[in-house]
Amino acid sequence: MRTTTLIIGAGQAGLAMSRCLTDRSIDHVVLERGEVANSWKTERWDSLRLLTPNWQSRLPGFGYEGDDPDGYRTMPETIAFLERYAEVVAAPVRTNTRVKSVRQSDDGYQVVTDQGDWQCQAVVLATGACNIATVPALAQAVPAAINTLTAMQYRNPEQIEKGGVLVVGASATGTQIADEIHRSGRPTTLAVGEHVRAPRVYRGRDIEWWMDAAGVLDDRYDEVDDIARARRVPSLQLAGSVERRTIDLNSLTAIGVKLIGRLAHVSLGDGKAQFSGSLRNQCALADLKMNRLLDRIDEWATENGLDDQVEPSHRFEPTEVEASPPLGLDLNSGEIRTIIWATGFRPDYSWLDVPVLDRKGRIRHDGGVVESPGMYLMGIPFLRRRKSSLIDGAGDDARDLSAHLASYLHRAGRS
């Protein structure tokens, strides 16, 4: 089978790219291992809502049509939204088609799938940033009597044995899961490493509204100070809920979740877990970083004459850390029955047989233009803009990269 461009992955990134290629009359096919919005369907916990408000899912030629622009979509709503988008843009999606390898060929790329082979001139990798749950190496030393699961395997508290739970990781995923599990009556301890604190609502508006309006989400990859660092920054500690609740370390402490330092070591055999003494600094870093974001928002509000229209500027209470947080836990004592790894996700490129990975297994690219000519990457953190990994970021990236792709095909056609 032959097409000009293959898009791998039918999530928001792949669908937005499909729409942009259609606009440019570039022949293409979207390959999807499962169904449209597959990761949203199969790899998320039950209560999860999008972290961005409904109005903020603007895709090329499509947007929110309902009457709750400030709400946060449930997973079924997110799936329905993307399914509808696939229909509206008439994306040529081949579902249940798993890519087994992508390799260079004489005139582009050969893509082998479990539903036959494809030949194409250009290929767009839109398989997402969160294919595999990262589990630290020290997980090997956790006693066998402890149940362990990743954030990707977690569905709801009922799935978990009664008793104490250790959630490792305090970004958006870890904080939400800790909140839900602790409220279910399972005493929860949260191991906190580097994290990014942000309030759900600031001065009466959603933080995402501010970041969008003030241009924070449009910060470009080729203009920020240290893009390698910016791409590694963890997700904002946000949650989507009907009540627009802020879930942060203070709100977790208030309901009785115990904060502890980053999980540093588990000794094989005796099951003693050790936690870093850096909790206070991790929290100080996050508070300071949040305040810099709020400073930027305040400056923007003043410059744009908004100060009279929104609530006054203020700062949130610093994160409270107990005087001497514990540094150790005996995993054999029975206090902890379950460990949940909320230690991040990474992409899976095991099927990519093109030498474009760096020594850490990341694709080498310049704003989504991969080193290998005619290959493009989408949907990873800060690909081209701070919003690149958001649904709302797929559109601008698809517009930019489809323009590059079109000129690549044009040049290739002439040579």
Next chain:
Amino acid sequence: MATSKKQVDNGVNVEALLGARKALTEAPEGAKFQWRATCKWVYGTHSRSSIHGYFGLGEEHKHKTEFTFEADHPEVFASEDKGAAPVEMVLCGLASCLTAGVAAVAQHREIQLRSVSATLEAGMDIQGILGIDSDVRNGFDGIKVTYKIDADATPDEIKAVVAQSQKRSAVYDIIANPTNITVEVS
């Protein structure tokens, strides 16, 4: 970050450090260092440590001179107090590491420092080292570092420099996180 060239001089060659970071990103083998110390018992609890050679950037190096450090214990430990106690030297290591980081981060952020001083306090219940109570650990029960910094920056910018210094500090990491130790007798 501002791109304007402010005249900030904390005496840290940030360009060289950034250059090294770039070079070592491409050649990570060169980033592998080994630090060394030797120590000789003198008499009683008095010992003398020496620092001279180290390995890094793929080859052997030597400090310009050999540095020596006297360590002992104070008279309340029935010692002769011929040098700082080893636990105090740990505090020196932490203070120097954090302070070097403060200077470097401030330079990178174009913040002129006028004065930086740190006071370190570490509590210890010596029932641990004396073997009186096995529930008491030998080491510190906590370390408190208090910085006084006069600099050309807002209080939050200064706090951010100190926080970033902790985040990048080797000695902070060595103290805050476990490290495997192998002690052999040859």
